[in-house]
Amino acid sequence: xxxxxxxxxxLDEDDPPGSYDIEEKVYMGCQSYFTYHVGxxxxxxxxxxxRENKQVFQFAWPDGTLYTYIPGDPYVPxxxxxxxxxxxxxxxxxxxxxxxxxxxxxxxxDDDESEVFEAAWSIPEEYQGxxxxxxxxxxxxxxxxxxxxxxxxxxxxARAGIRTGGGECFGGWMGPxxxxxxx
Numbered sequence: 059x060x061x062x063x064x065x066x067x068x069l070d071e072d073d074p075p076g077s078y079d080i081e082e083k084v085y086m087g088c089q090s091y092f093t094y095h096v097g098x099x100x101x102x103x104x105x106x107x108x109r110e111n112k113q114v115f116q117f118a119w120p121d122g123t124l125y126t127y128i129p130g131d132p133y134v135p136x137x138x139x140x141x142x143x144x145x146x147x148x149x150x151x152x153x154x155x156x157x158x159x160x161x162x163x164x165x166x167x168d169d170d171e172s173e174v175f176e177a178a179w180s181i182p183e184e185y186q187g188x189x190x191x192x193x194x195x196x197x198x199x200x201x202x203x204x205x206x207x208x209x210x211x212x213x214x215x216a217r218a219g220i221r222t223g224g225g226e227c228f229g230g231w232m233g234p235x236x237x238x239x240x241x
Contacts, residue, residue: 059188062106062195064097067146067220067227074232075149087151088203088216090229096142103138107186110134111194115179119158127179148201148218152233155205155216178202178221198223206231 070091096103112129119125138144155175183196200221207214219228 060098060101061193062096062098062103062108062185064224065183065196065199065222066095066097066224067092069227069229070145072229072232075151087149088218088229088232089147089149090218091145091147092220092227094138094144094146096138096144099142102140103142103185104140106137108136108138108144109184109186109192110136110199111182111184111192113180113182117177117179120175121158123158125154125177146220148203148220148229150203150216150218152205152216155203155214174204174206176202176204196222202226202228204228 070093073089073091075087075089096108110133112132112134114126114128116124116126136144136146178200180197181199181201182194183199184192184194187193202219202221203216204219205214205216215231215233217229217231219226221227
């Protein structure tokens with residue numbers, strides 16, 4: 059069996075998910091769709107079972123608040139088409155980001171530039187080998203969400219992306235994320 063040894067990805071589209079009514083506030087999030095291509099491309103992996111192995115991860119917001127993500131089901135199965143492609147989407151409603159970043163001096167108020175805060179976690183990719191066991195073939199895949207606040211405002215933008223040792227691909231900045239009571 060020829061083993062998968064490469065993955066490339068391309069942004070298909072950005073599609074902001076719109077607004078959410080959370081605690082009587084309205085937020086706009088980010089959502090991007092990507093296409094993966096598993097390599098080598100000279101063979102088809104359409105009969106191979108793949109899965110994401112979502113890891114527990116923790117990060118600290120700029121104000122020091124810890125966030126821990128524990129996946130309900132750490133394994134997300136996926137397959138590829140005959141051309142070794144697979145669509146995937148990343149989405150964040152940005153409610154947590156808004157609540158955390160509005161309490162934080164993320165920006166130097168004397169600066170005209172926004173700063174970016176990133177939350178990223180490891181999503182190793184595995185495939186099922188001929189003997190039925192799972193083999194990690196892409197240990198360094200990362201899903202990332204980046205958030206920015208605009209100088210002098212409590213609102214900002216967000217974007218989602220995918221990163222591996224071979225490169226990265228991010229969607230466009232979407233937003234602003236804000237509450238309706240700001241205006």
